[in-house]
Amino acid sequence: MNNTSLKIPVFIPLIIGIIAISFSSIFVKWSDAPVSVQGMYRLLFTLIMMLPFVWKQARYLKQINWRETFLLILSGAFLALHFLFWMGSLKLTTVASSTILLSLQPVFVMIGAYIAFREKTSKAAIIGMMVAILGAIMIGWGDIGISAKHIQGDLLSILGTIVVAAHMLIGQKLLKTFPATLYSFTVFLVAVIVFGIYNLTLNIPMTGYPEKEWGIFLLLAIIPTVFGHVLFNWLLKYVTAATISMAILGEPVGATLLAYLFLGESLTLSQWSGGAIVLAGLYYFLQNTRKQNKRTTPAPIKPPLTSGPIVKKG
Known part of the structure; x- marks a missing residue:
């Protein structure tokens, strides 16, 4: 990573990215279209914008084997399920509850990494994980009363x-x-196909929506996807992945504030307390995970087919 090659302070694009992804929940709430349609067009419009930058790399698809093809399809299917579940949750609960629970993503990644790759983490990071889970339980407990x-x-x-x-x-x-x-x-393309099959199977209309809905689909593609996740991917050329990971702590804060301003959503004391505990636990978890990564020497890996930043999703 070479911070000096970046012409502007890192915090400027980082803040832009946090604000951009915070708007995702607001757009989903504003839309009356089924979440499977929102997710499909969000990724489809993103694919169209990405096309000029990837067509020269298409030749690398000939080099992948069947196992890698299967993993690509599986990854895209999981991404589609993520949008179905998370965007669906926004239709049922508050933006704050949904985004704070979504920010537990590093915890589940750690658990999955241990199961799949036997990657271990420090006791301090586990403590942070448990604190974050306790906060998530408090959020759910607060929602019981609603x-x-x-x-x-x-x-x-x-x-x-x-x-x-x-x-x-x-x-x-x-x-x-x-x-x-x-x-x-x-994986975006696979997810779009999965959404298409899902919509066809359940007879969910994919056309005939008013202009307002098409505008929201486009906003979902441009703001939280391009100016959020794609921007974070670009930033990985200049800062560590741990720095980008910390940005997830900003999303529920930004999304909750925007939900209060644009949707009039408010939280109970239990939800506020649970949210604060989740964010504190995640901060402690990520800080200790970063310290452990600094002490770990990475194993040699096969050289990539071409250079490019590691992708972070959410």
Whole structure:
């Protein structure tokens, strides 16, 4: 990483990215279209914008084997499920509850990395994980007092977090030998196909929506996807992955503030307390994970097909 080659202070694009991804929940709430349609067009419009940057890399697809092809399809399917579950949760619970629970993603990634790769973590990081989970329980407990619908939304958000963790773990493995931009394009394409099949199977209309909805689909692609996740991917050329990971702590804060301003959503004392505990636990967890990574010497890996930043999803 070479911070000096960046012409502007790192915190400027980082803040832009945090604000951009915070708007994702607001756009989903504003839309009356089914979440499967929102997710499909969000990624489809992103694919169209990415096309000029990836078509020259298409030749690398001829070099992948059947196992890698299967993993790419699986990663794309998990990404589609993530959008279905998480965007669906926003229709049932508050933006704050959904995004705070989604921010538990590093915890599930750590658990999955231990199961799949036997990657170990420090006791301090485990303590942070447990604190964050305690906060998540407090959020759910607070939602019990509101309605059963809110609890269903919390569960959907947790399911969305689990599947996106699986998606990230597959990406971690594939990106050792796969161009990052082409990887993103491929899994987005698979996710769009999965959404299309889902909508056709359930007879969910994919056309005939008013102009307002098409505007929201486009906003979802441009703001939280391009100016959020794609911007974070670009920043990985200049800062560490741990720095980008810390940005997830900013999303629930930004999304909650925007939900208060644009949607009039408010939180109970239990939810505020649980949210604060989740963020504190995650901060402690990520800080100790970063310290452990600094002490660990990475094993040699096969050279990638071409250079590119490692992709982070959410």
